[in-house]
Amino acid sequence: MKSISRCVAVEKEMQKRRAAVRPVNERIAKLREKSVKAGVKISGERARLITEFYKSGAAEGKSVPVQRALAFRYLMERVSLPVEDGQLIVGLRGTGPQEVPTYPEICTHSMRDLEILDSRENMPYKVDDSTRRLYSEEIIPYWKGRTVREAVFKSLPRDWLDAYEAGIWTEFMEQRAPGHTAGGDRIFRMGVLDIKDEIKKKMAELKPEDPAYGDKMEELKAMDIAADAILVYAGRYAEKLDKMAGEEENPGRKEELKEMARICRRVPAHAPETFWEALQHYWFVHVGVVYETNPWDSFNPGRLDQHLYPFYSKDIAEGRLTRDKAKELLQAFWVKINNQPAVPKVGVTAEESFTYNDFTKINVGGLKEDGSDGVNEVSYLILEVLDEMRTLQPNTAVLVSDKNPERLLIKALKVVGPGFGEPPFFNFDGVVVKMLRQGKSLEDARTSGVSGCVESGAFGKEAYILTGYFNLPKILEITLNNGIDPLSGKKLGLETGDPAGFKTFDELWEAFVRQVKHFMDIKMKGNDIIEEIYAKQLPVPFMSLWINDCVENARDYNAGGARYNTQYVQLVGLGTVAFGLSAIRYHVFDRKTVTMGELLEALGQNFEGKHEMLRQVILNKTPRYGEDDDYADEIAKNIVDVTVKIIESYPPSPVRKASKRAYFLPTTAHVYFGKVTGATPDGRKAGMPVSEGVSPVQGSDRKGIAAVFRSVSKCDWDKTGGALLNQKLTPDLLEGDENIKNLARLIRTFFHMGGHHVQFNVVSAELLREAQERPGDFQDLMVRVAGYSDYFVNLPKGLQEEIIARTEHREI
Amino acid sequence: MVNEGLIFDIKRFAIHDGPGIRTTVFLKGCPLRCWWCHNPEGIYPASELMFFEYKCIGCRTCAGVCPAGAIAFENIEHHLDRKKCTGCGVCSEACPTGALKLAGKVITVEGLMQELEKDVLLYDNSGGGVTFSGGEPLLQHRFLMDALRECKKIDLSTALDTSGYASGDVFAAVLDYVDVFLFDLKLAGDREHRKYTGVSNVPIRNNLRMLADTGRGGDVILRLPVVPGITDTEQNIAGLLDFVASLKGIRRIDLLPFHDVYEKYCRLGREYKMPACGVPAPERLKDIKESFERAGFIVKI
Numbered sequence A: 001m002k003s004i005s006r007c008v009a010v011e012k013e014m015q016k017r018r019a020a021v022r023p024v025n026e027r028i029a030k031l032r033e034k035s036v037k038a039g040v041k042i043s044g045e046r047a048r049l050i051t052e053f054y055k056s057g058a059a060e061g062k063s064v065p066v067q068r069a070l071a072f073r074y075l076m077e078r079v080s081l082p083v084e085d086g087q088l089i090v091g092l093r094g095t096g097p098q099e100v101p102t103y104p105e106i107c108t109h110s111m112r113d114l115e116i117l118d119s120r121e122n123m124p125y126k127v128d129d130s131t132r133r134l135y136s137e138e139i140i141p142y143w144k145g146r147t148v149r150e151a152v153f154k155s156l157p158r159d160w161l162d163a164y165e166a167g168i169w170t171e172f173m174e175q176r177a178p179g180h181t182a183g184g185d186r187i188f189r190m191g192v193l194d195i196k197d198e199i200k201k202k203m204a205e206l207k208p209e210d211p212a213y214g215d216k217m218e219e220l221k222a223m224d225i226a227a228d229a230i231l232v233y234a235g236r237y238a239e240k241l242d243k244m245a246g247e248e249e250n251p252g253r254k255e256e257l258k259e260m261a262r263i264c265r266r267v268p269a270h271a272p273e274t275f276w277e278a279l280q281h282y283w284f285v286h287v288g289v290v291y292e293t294n295p296w297d298s299f300n301p302g303r304l305d306q307h308l309y310p311f312y313s314k315d316i317a318e319g320r321l322t323r324d325k326a327k328e329l330l331q332a333f334w335v336k337i338n339n340q341p342a343v344p345k346v347g348v349t350a351e352e353s354f355t356y357n358d359f360t361k362i363n364v365g366g367l368k369e370d371g372s373d374g375v376n377e378v379s380y381l382i383l384e385v386l387d388e389m390r391t392l393q394p395n396t397a398v399l400v401s402d403k404n405p406e407r408l409l410i411k412a413l414k415v416v417g418p419g420f421g422e423p424p425f426f427n428f429d430g431v432v433v434k435m436l437r438q439g440k441s442l443e444d445a446r447t448s449g450v451s452g453c454v455e456s457g458a459f460g461k462e463a464y465i466l467t468g469y470f471n472l473p474k475i476l477e478i479t480l481n482n483g484i485d486p487l488s489g490k491k492l493g494l495e496t497g498d499p500a501g502f503k504t505f506d507e508l509w510e511a512f513v514r515q516v517k518h519f520m521d522i523k524m525k526g527n528d529i530i531e532e533i534y535a536k537q538l539p540v541p542f543m544s545l546w547i548n549d550c551v552e553n554a555r556d557y558n559a560g561g562a563r564y565n566t567q568y569v570q571l572v573g574l575g576t577v578a579f580g581l582s583a584i585r586y587h588v589f590d591r592k593t594v595t596m597g598e599l600l601e602a603l604g605q606n607f608e609g610k611h612e613m614l615r616q617v618i619l620n621k622t623p624r625y626g627e628d629d630d631y632a633d634e635i636a637k638n639i640v641d642v643t644v645k646i647i648e649s650y651p652p653s654p655v656r657k658a659s660k661r662a663y664f665l666p667t668t669a670h671v672y673f674g675k676v677t678g679a680t681p682d683g684r685k686a687g688m689p690v691s692e693g694v695s696p697v698q699g700s701d702r703k704g705i706a707a708v709f710r711s712v713s714k715c716d717w718d719k720t721g722g723a724l725l726n727q728k729l730t731p732d733l734l735e736g737d738e739n740i741k742n743l744a745r746l747i748r749t750f751f752h753m754g755g756h757h758v759q760f761n762v763v764s765a766e767l768l769r770e771a772q773e774r775p776g777d778f779q780d781l782m783v784r785v786a787g788y789s790d791y792f793v794n795l796p797k798g799l800q801e802e803i804i805a806r807t808e809h810r811e812i
Numbered sequence B: 001m002v003n004e005g006l007i008f009d010i011k012r013f014a015i016h017d018g019p020g021i022r023t024t025v026f027l028k029g030c031p032l033r034c035w036w037c038h039n040p041e042g043i044y045p046a047s048e049l050m051f052f053e054y055k056c057i058g059c060r061t062c063a064g065v066c067p068a069g070a071i072a073f074e075n076i077e078h079h080l081d082r083k084k085c086t087g088c089g090v091c092s093e094a095c096p097t098g099a100l101k102l103a104g105k106v107i108t109v110e111g112l113m114q115e116l117e118k119d120v121l122l123y124d125n126s127g128g129g130v131t132f133s134g135g136e137p138l139l140q141h142r143f144l145m146d147a148l149r150e151c152k153k154i155d156l157s158t159a160l161d162t163s164g165y166a167s168g169d170v171f172a173a174v175l176d177y178v179d180v181f182l183f184d185l186k187l188a189g190d191r192e193h194r195k196y197t198g199v200s201n202v203p204i205r206n207n208l209r210m211l212a213d214t215g216r217g218g219d220v221i222l223r224l225p226v227v228p229g230i231t232d233t234e235q236n237i238a239g240l241l242d243f244v245a246s247l248k249g250i251r252r253i254d255l256l257p258f259h260d261v262y263e264k265y266c267r268l269g270r271e272y273k274m275p276a277c278g279v280p281a282p283e284r285l286k287d288i289k290e291s292f293e294r295a296g297f298i299v300k301i
Helices: A004-019 A026-037 A045-055 A064-078 A111-119 A129-143 A148-155 A158-165 A185-189 A192-205 A213-247 A251-266 A275-292 A304-317 A323-338 A377-389 A406-416 A428-437 A442-446 A472-480 A505-537 A541-546 A574-590 A596-604 A609-620 A630-648 A669-675 A705-713 A737-752 A765-773 A797-805 B061-065 B090-094 B109-117 B120-126 B137-153 B168-177 B190-197 B202-213 B234-245 B262-267 B282-294
Strands: A361-365 A395-400 A425-427 A449-451 A455-457 A462-471 A564-572 A659-663 A726-729 A757-762 A782-784 A789-791 B004-014 B022-027 B048-051 B071-074 B077-080 B100-103 B105-108 B129-134 B158-162 B180-184 B220-226 B252-257 B298-300
Touching (some): A026 A323, A045 A064, A045 A129, A064 A213, A111 A129, A185 A275, A185 A304, A192 A213, A213 A251, A213 A541, A251 A275, A275 A323, A275 A541, A304 A377, A377 A406, A395 A449, A395 A737, A406 A737, A425 A428, A425 A737, A428 A455, A462 A669, A472 A505, A472 A564, A472 A574, A472 A669, A505 A630, A574 A609, A574 A630, A630 A659, A669 A797, A737 B120, A757 A782, A765 A797, B004 B109, B004 B137, B048 B077, B061 B071, B061 B090, B090 B100, B129 B137, B137 B158, B137 B168, B180 B202, B202 B220, B220 B282
Parallel strands (some): A395 A425, A564 A659, B129 B158, B158 B180, B180 B220, B220 B252, B252 B298
Antiparallel strands (some): A425 A757, B004 B105, B071 B077
């Protein structure tokens, strides 16, 4: 029976969340409302145009980079030019807000995909009849046999495919292009014409005796065509805006439209000179990048407070801008990002769901290039915008350095308060250490940041390509079955011995490490194959304009043109494996309360029947990772050390010369990985989610948040590119200045200890339960999932349960 | 030197037990019997079992291992004979689900310090430290003194959460080792105090006065449990105000609204004397807050 007081409390919590949404004025409120309420649709326009282009024969006889550049120009000359009512910034990927284009040259949706996307309950993408007809008559027949996706699967060896099908890993680039790049200051300091000059100069420098002369020249030509293409797009907008101004009756709006037309004639051709121009300039670049391909993750403006502050301070000093106007422009910019949902996947199932979030992440705080405090007025302005807008996108990141003032943390925590999961906090001094360890220059390390979920990278200078999630618990399962995957019965791993015969924990550990190495060998071979396919088949001359030093190297971003090149594997399930190994070590080898044979039998039978007792013993009587007990934490630390060592042992990739690195983050892969993994020795039953990020097993961090932070920071995250930690707090912990101050101190301490990231879900379990019961009343309830936020009622049930199960920390 | 003490919990990231972020150590045993006590597992000065009925799966492991024969099962229903139970903890150690939990753990000063030192960075960054609470920590005053001395050796800030009920000598001895006193203030009238807490308030008043007279008033945060119909009456508040007005330097008070912990008493098989009274009305809390503010106090709820 539900008590009245619970209902009142839930109602109050929800009211507080709703009251927190307060855009700066009526115009923005309307734009936001439309953006949030619009249903997501698939737009066939891009697919139609790109197919038209390739069918026309215009690509024939050209090099691949030039083909891609011409295709991009064909798009920029023809795509629709939507202008949302009252918008201050133009350019949009798609035919309108929430209308998502597709990329058939990378992966083509089948008719069944379109059917499921249209009709599924969670996160549908509506598909109209004309798009369906277009697909069945034009798109699907033309692209069959020509897509990157097909090339990828055709090229990968059998052992890779077996492991992939068994759920040992996922592969990002089977349907999205490499990406994961954030813009650096190059974007904000260079106009397209400046870059065209660079290209011209570089062409003149090229020596015909250079063995790569032909490739380099073709790439530079392609870049030049792509540069022209974006000028065409901006020019078309300028004309359209002038025309709209001519027809506009409201004198205020008329002037605005004229000004917007003027801006579109200045940028992106020239480097921006004002705050407004800077936002519009960046946005043209952003739209170009995400029209060219569907990069994973979406492109980012990176350290936006650093980039915008010079324009802001100059405009304010010269009386062109007020703080309120700057905020309005930023909020308009927020709506632009929110209007571009993620590209839908192919090969979808009805139950599966991902997110509309396309992972554009905006960073604030951190350091300047010279090592001084980077916090400025725009940092605070962005936090206010985030607080008042509370949209699904963009994501944010608060970079916390010891040199940053406490006010940054306090202001950010006040946004966390009414709870939609944003913003997360990052140890920026730790990010700098990570970058330096990887050989980046001090300046490039200080201008780095985090993108996607928690991924560190040298912004504007690095192609750090995420290659897929890696299922550590599944590998433990295969180890415990002597190389066999019990789900399929196939022998996928090595024969490392029947664990029942192991005399010591070390034997088991060695077996596990050998299996990880075995699968990583296969994965790394696959990574290099896929990298080469993208380098050859899908160059990105437009994105390459903006990333140092692609023009200078006359080399494409996808072919190693960036200053730094990295490949990442994202490891998932640290908590599950650490707890599981701790349970085996403790109960089988140290205490001998159970034999390995008995444990294996219990796992095989999913802890059913009489085995439930063993499961209870494991759950309640085992030293666990996350409770500040060295016995278990040491295992977690060793897993991190050994997996990083294995990954970094591979030579740089052949094409991009990319070094191999590790991240610890799951997005939502921990749910999928759980589905394909049988019962694990941490007492987890078959099919349940594995642990997410580097968080302890769901519901097991019973010693409170201070203990979790200590456990997590015993691992050496400086060796990785990042590690995701989710924590749930009860709303009362963020009430009152004193509590907020203490949380700020807690975060600082976590970072002093070496933590990389922490994000908070501030929501009561009661509210989530209520939302499950009455989803209609909680459409706007946003929660933290993993590195991003999403609407709770849109999440699949399994993920909802998992979020509820994450321990809620409170101080009673 | 008494190197061992009996505790029933250690709580980290405590943010309501003194300044900053603290670790709170709960010492077991209390001479008072406050009706509203929300830590009943801290009262009895020896280990005792808590039974979480909802976790019991009726496996009977406990009955099999109990050396005192204190546990019996009627089908799957668990029966504990507390008269026979010696609090040895063999059953809770064996219980697979954690349905049986022993309140009370012997800990050495060294063992305690290891736990406390885990969060030194957190204390440093927040101006926090260690809080000794209970039960009544002064009941194990020799262990407490040893622990306090060790804390001071490594410059940890210390707080004492006390009922104030101890002999003057015991209280005087800890003064130099405690930085902050969280001092309970319950009932002004001695008759009421005896009725609802089981002891006289005279030693408590004397100790609080000693703090004020030795110039430590600024280090005191008074804590008033606001219990409807018992401590929140007009008469009691007036009496308390009257008393504290005579104490030099004490300017801070926290109001702790009563909440029902009936379940905890069930787990301990103990009688809960509190009549059903609900939580204090917000208006009443506000009135009390304002009364103390008028008397010059900084009040937190």
